[in-house]
Amino acid sequence: MLPTRTRHLALLIAFLAIGLTACASDSDTDHDVLDQPWEAIEAEAEGTSFTMMMWMGDPAINDYMADFVVPKLKTRYGIELDIVSGQGSQIVSTLLSEIESGRSTSQLDLIWLNGETFFQLREIDALFGPFTDALPHSEYVDYNDPFIGIDFQQPIDGYEAPWGNVQFTLIYDSDVVESPPQTPEELATWVQEHPGTFTLPNEFAGMTLLKSLLMAKAGPETLYGEFDEAVYETWSSELWAYLNDLKPYFWRSGRTFPSTLSQQHQLFSSGEVAFTMSNNDSEVDNKVAQGVFPESSRAYVLESGTIQNSHYLGIPKHSDNKAAALVAINFMMSPEAQYEKIQPDVWGDGTVLDRDRLPAEWQQRFDDIPGRERAPDRADIEPYAQQELAPEYMMRLSDDFRTYVME
Template identity: 60%
Template sequence: MKHLYILILGLLLLCSACGNNLEQEAQLNVQQADWQSIEQAAKSTTVQMMMWQGDPLINQYMQTYVQPQLKEQYGITLEISSGQGKDIVGLALGEKETGKKTSEIDVIWINGETFYQLRQLDALYGPFTELLPNNKYVNWQNPFIARDFQQPVEGMEAPWGNVQLAFIYNADKVQSPPASFDELEKYVKANPGTFTIPNEFTGMTLLKSWLIALAGKDELAGDFDEAKYNKSSKQLWQKINALKPYFWKQGQTFPETLAQLHQLYANGEVHFTFSNNDSEVDNKILQGVFPESSRAYVPKPGTIQNSHYLGIMKQSGNIAGALVVINFLQSPEAQYRKASPEVWGDGSVLATEKLPAEWQQKFQNIPARRHAPDRNSIQGRAFEELAPEYMIRLYDDFRTQVINQN
């Protein structure tokens, strides 16, 4: 009986090793295969995608355009689940700790801090961008695309869109919006109760922009620097705490989501809200969420511009399908459609001059923004993202240095 047990155990170990070898071989074949073979392998499969689903227009773009097109063109069923940074990192960590061989998710929508944490966990598949036919159109010469929070992308994630932080105000209530961060301080004191900062990603991007404005545009570039952060953040928290009594609810509470701040703005409780998408004001007006008198702008000396990306989980069970989905999302037709303010208003990551002539013409004819500045007019006020540790520290310190000081 003992010999039989040893024999069975040996066979199980052998099968396990064979299975692992087959998985590695299949992955290697994807790296070596031509695109036609990858498309064939992806045909009629299901791809699991995890992404933030907090915007109705983005959800509509995915549900009424992307999913039907993938089904029609490739027979791919794209199933989307809700989740963002911490959810994706938590999933990857849990799967790593339990030794799960195949991830629940294939494609993920990420950037910056999440990209950094997933790289630390060795949870991303790649490099893969060179496998994508539409990669030839990507504007890799643009540093706002080639680097993600100061991190070289190195083929481990594929650019999907490019945006810049914008202030949004109600022109019926704010005749002369503060033109700079210095003027913002004066405005908040002169108009108590009409301003606040959300304690989430967009709020932290606002604080990072303010931090750069205080330190100087290039002072915080490169790797995280503890001494530089401490010096600049000390000034920032002093300013925020001096303004705190003039914030909404006297700074006793802060919105925990951007949706909550948007609602306060729509209700007229505050005069300002923010968006990481510099053209979002147009689609929020089209949705009837924001008043028609809403306008967007970028204060001096500038705000952060960044890109968002698509990654593949290292343990994905359908890498071929994930590649086909991402390649479609980078295609001229998919990028063009989501660039329209009526659809999403997301900035394209493609270099227009690299596109076929017909697509160059289409991109040039994208409807103009009605309530937001043209992208070219604010490019000179674009700050490059800081290293991911700055975001992590701001999250912690905003809570300890500001919120918990009540």
């Protein structure tokens, strides 16, 4: 994540403290789109266009949106989707500046988000909802599943719709690493015995690894729930000691770290490091298919556990085309769209649908998806799945990693 996260959070809290109320609520200025039956929402959306902001750093994801979602929305519902690049702090900054300026409508109608961004947008009341009960395809989602209905220890409460579900994995070159380390202790030993061949990116995936290591030290239950400063200080100090002991053995002796996951992937692809990582447990197959990773790449999870989370779709409170956003979200949660997205050669993103709730024909189609070749089966890694921690843990880890390890 970006270094500005803490400053954004401070701004959000400051605006809340002074009671920022420049904009009237949507219910004061527009009819409530959710008061209509679904057929009327679809009719209202037809013939309109809307804008989605999302991370566009992966060609496979971009192709899925451009080649499947955009044309389907156009031909089936008569709506035009325009996608613009942006994530995390940029989404927060955009919506916050709109609120501060008193704009009555947002330039964005749909956003891809989770965790920290969700937390910040709820703090400034920038999200429309609750809306998920209105989506016909919500019937296929188990919102009681803590990996679906809870986002970074926050109930989603209908203010974001689940879009995909993934689990963090380490990825290694099996031609280089014959027996990958299974615990943080084994990882430390491996790094010391193979100097210069391990590093982690200073961004979301790298911070997810740090959270998994933090939970391995403290125990997940110790960190679940609201952020606890004393608990964080106790266990993060052990984490920094662990990393600093290994720092001299990292790539380039820990003098620098990749700033993006793409840079980490490039180091792995070129053989400079023996490991990379992903928040998507099936990405290894996707990257091999793209020719980015070597054929010998394999993915696995640490026996101490790794984080499983969902990512979501949300609607800005002041979007002026909520109908089109709702129709798009409902389609992207459909069995058809989720089935296409889970294909290893398309995106490989895990589905948020409860297969037991699907019609029999769709259950069979999901069961018949080609097996993973280099990624572990979901059933094999789910016993090691841990919940995401409260957003403040990610913020603090990111800032403190730069302070106590990078500098």
